[in-house]
Amino acid sequence: MRPRPRPAAHPGSPTPSPRRISGRLIAGLAAGLVLLGGALYLAIPGSPAPSLPGGAHRADAAAGFRGSLVEPARPAPATVLPDERGVRTDLAGYRGRALLVTFLYTHCPDVCPLIAAHLRAAQARLGPEAGRVALVAISVDPRGDTRRSAAEFLRAHALTGRMRYLLGTPRQLGRVWAAWNVGSERDAGHPELVAHSALVYGVGASGRLETIYPPTFDPADVVHDVPLLAAR
Secondary structure (H helix, E strand, O other): OOOOOOOOOOOOOOOOOOOOOOHHHHHHHHHHHHHHOOOOOOOOOOOOOOOOHHHOEEEOOOOOOOOEEEEEEEEOOOOEEEOOOOOEEEHHHHOOOEEEEEEEOOOOOOHHHHHHHHHHHHHHHHHHHHHHEEEEEEEOOOOOOOHHHHHHHHHHOOOOOOEEEEOOOHHHHHHHHHHHOOOEEEOOOOOOOEEEOOOEEEEOOOOEEEEEEOOOOOHHHHHHHHHHHHOO
16 A cells, blocks of 8 residues: 655745754755755655654764764665666665665656756765665656666666666555655646655665655765765
8 A cells, every 4th residue: 555645845835843853954855845846745854644664753963974864773674676677676685885765756857856966976976985885766656667767867867887776566666665654646737747755765784774865965965974874
């Protein structure tokens, strides 16, 4: 069963008061809402229902991280899906490295290209350290995302061979969205658009979900956090 999506955020709508959240994340979330013009809803801190797997919540960055911490740290949800080449991909196979996971769709006009560009920029800045982190995108659009469109999306953002794009049937992806507490819903008025949660999840080398980043994250923050994630 798909998770019940939260109401879409619209420009000018009030934002719930944050609880224990950094000013950096507040600014990032606000900017993300402006960029999307209501085509995306985010899991906003302060909402009554948990927005992260297992009931975990956001907290101000600590322990040297620049991303917002997940408290308590929980194992990243088990996720096994085929990628854009048809290769079976198990996120547990990335143990021993940092892992950055995000949820995208290939026909997205705004936030998904932004996230992809920022992840590519962070990877480029890591230089030799880039081998310590893997990048994975998971589809929120089983109808529109195909192996061909996913490969084209990666190529357009210079991420071919640098990021894996996981695909699946509505049932397969629905189970993954539920596990990650991700919402996805096609816009009835604009069927080419998909309203979806758009965060970047930082998973440590031990397989625990440790940090989260808004869609407008500064690549420098990820560059800073990757060695910390790779050491956890």
